[in-house]
Amino acid sequence: MKYVILSAFAIMGIIAVLYFYVFTGVITINSSRPLDTIIKVDGEEVGTTPLKIRVRTGSHTIMAYKEGFEPWEGTVDIKGLKPQTLSVKLRFLLRSEPPGANVKINGKDYGVTDTALDLPPGVYTFELTKKGYNRTKFMAEIPRDVSTPLPVAPMIPVGSKTYKEDASSTETSTASASQKGYGSIQITSKPDAQVYLDGEFQGETPMTLTKIPVGSYVLKLSREGYRDLRQTVYVNKDETTKVAGELKAEQ
Secondary structure, three states: OHHHHHHHHHHHHHHHHHHHHHOEEEEEEEEEEOOOOEEEEOOEEEEEOOEEEEEEOEEEEEEEEOOOEOOEEEEEEEEOOEOEEEEEEOOEEEOEEOOOOEEEEOOEEEEEOOEEEOOOOEEEEEEEEOOOEOOEEEEEEEOOOOOOOOOOEEOOEOOOOOEEEOOOOEEEOHHHHHHHOEEEEEEEEEOOOEEEEOOEEEEEOOEEEEEEEOEEEEEEEEOOOEOOEEEEEEEOOOOEEEEEEEOOEOO
16 A cells, blocks of 8 residues: 555656646746846736746747837747747837927937837937927937836927027927926946046046936946946936946956
8 A cells, every 4th residue: 555655646746747847838038128128928927037937838928018118029839848038129119298299310200209219229319399399309328238218208389488499499408307307326336437427527436416307318437447338327207227337447
């Protein structure tokens, strides 16, 4: 009887192992943009990339999304004993408030907001126009490793006192900052470095810049003997944007 019970347990163990490896499979999901994409499997949120999970064999619907990016959805077929790898890359969403603004990037037409963009790393000039609203223009740098969306472009009605006008154009002035709000930027680096925000010296790391108007800025970290580190940072209302940079020595 003792041996029968042991045999039964052994058989159950074998069945459990077979079920685990034959009727379930592993999928690894990576995202190159943004790096921390939220993942749903069959409608259930399971984590953020990079992600490795085990699911039942068969067809599964995968959704990758993050605020400020165009969601991606696809189907994968999971087979036991054969790991699957899925790599996704979300497109930026260029948004305006209100939507429906004509978009130009580096002088070229890119449709109407809200619009999805697939931009390679680099510095871009964004210009948005809409009938009855002042022109909005800003510059943003798209880094190679990005997890932050493009800022929502505010469209202010013509005649608003938060804008300044001249003979050539109507641009956003600093007076509009009080309406959009302020945030902070917390900056650390290895090694310590000088901090420049939109070309203006701010001090040395570690430091926190406070009362920064909502919007996008080009941040530069600089130290003698090291290569400059530049990236675009996005300041949101009543939030602290954290930047941790690592400078590489010049060769």
